Amino acid sequence: MNRLRKCSPVYKVAFYGAAFAAATAVSFVDVGNTRVKAALEDSPKAILDEAWQIVNNEYVDPSFNKTNWKAVRQDLLSRNYTSREQAYKALAAALEKLEDPYTRFMDPKQFEALTSQTSGELSGIGIRLEQDNKTKSLLVVEPIDGSPALKAGMRTGDEIVAIDNRMTYGMTVEEASELIRGEAGSKVQLRIRRDGKLFNVSITRARIELPAVRYSVKQEGSQRYGYIRLNEFSAHAAEQMRNAIRKLTAQNVNGFVLDLRGNPGGLLQSSIEISRMWMDRGAIVKTVDRKGKSIREFANQTALTKLPLVVLVDNDSASSSEILTGALMDNKRATIVGTQTFGKALVQSVHSLSDGSGLAVTIAHYYTPKGTDISKKGITPDVKVGLTERDRDRLAADPKLIATQADPQYAKAISALDQLVIVKPSSTNKPQASNIEP
Secondary structure (H helix, E strand, O other): OOOOOOOOHHHOOEEOOOOOOOOOEEEEEEOHHHOOHHHHOOOHHHHHHHHHHHHHHHOOOOOOOOOOHHHHHHHHHHOOOOOHHHHHHHHHHHHHHHOOOOOEEEOHHHHHHHHHHHHOEEEEOOEEEEEOOOOOOEEEEEEOOOOHHHHOOOOOOOEEEEEOOEEOOOOOHHHHHHHHOOOOOOEEEEEEEEOOEEEEEEEEOEEEEOOOEEEEEEEEOOEEEEEEEEOOEOOOHHHHHHHHHHHHHHOOOOEEEEEOOOOOOEEHHHHHHHHHHHOOOOEEEEEEEOOOOEEEEEOOOOOOOOOOEEEEEOOOOOOHHHHHHHHHHHOOOOEEEEOOOOOOOEEEEEEEOOOOOEEEEEEEEEEOOOOOOOOOOOOOOOEEOOOOHHHHHHHHHOHHHOOOOOOHHHHHHHHHHHHHHHHOOOHHHOOOOOOOOO
């Protein structure tokens, strides 16, 4: 049975509006314009058949988990549906026969959430929210640079007391996100508590690029290290990663820590592009489709740095995170530190359907450069170090401790990086010799 990804509470800090997890390596296919939309507008059965055809043509297992897929179509189209929602439920039930949690139907609202997340953009005011574990109040972690929230004067630590006159006490981050996001150009009014004082802020929503990458220089003893945290493989992640590597390199760092903990995955192409930023040569990944056709992706001598690298992973590092980790490990480009990764070796394509709903379909398996199938097993780090429950509680209660010496996994990563810098002081000028092919 496939496992569903569980979000680690230590690393769960949400951008409002980005509430749909993408634990997958995906590519998007817009099929809406290839159908005659006028004929589909008032026909739930037509949407069902549209989705059925996509699965029939693309699903990775041609036996459909030993299900008579043609009989499934006959059953779906033989029923009478009193609403579109009723048809949606029937389709979701049909997809469950595949026993693949990654092949799934999304109603228009869910599909919009997914496309917003993977695009790395959303329409809103641009703040990161968290819920205080003790008080259950909603706090602003930070306003995004250049966002409407920042321009309106919002600050880190602001408590959001109400959203459009609706009190937020006990409200989850996801529920608040739903209320705050909206169409660009529309307004939302927030009631803010700051330093014991209450006041209202009216903010006009806009289209915002979400930061998938956060980076800083860490002074660890006599060494200066570049720390990069990658939250997900969105459409803007590669561009942001490139910027981070270049800016940290310009600050004369001696090595890098790439933190993929809690990263659920995202776009397949993004993981390939980011892999190429770290390695000049070698295989990155091999995908195999339902017909046994394989596609290999390789580095192309465009690496931005050859400085020593340590990668941090955990049980919630999934899919595209595992593609990047596997490529760096198999090519001996990085030391991997942390715990066993999630173990998702499947690739999905995501299709928009004609009524605004969507369908994610598993279309291929992937393998690491050495040909390893990590499905349901994950990747075993070079250096194993976990977090105790006490560690997790402490880091969750004070996220500022993450990526400090109070974070046991980060501390071990720094120890491993120190060894790489000492043992290989001239590695920045040597080309990589590894050229593994799956």
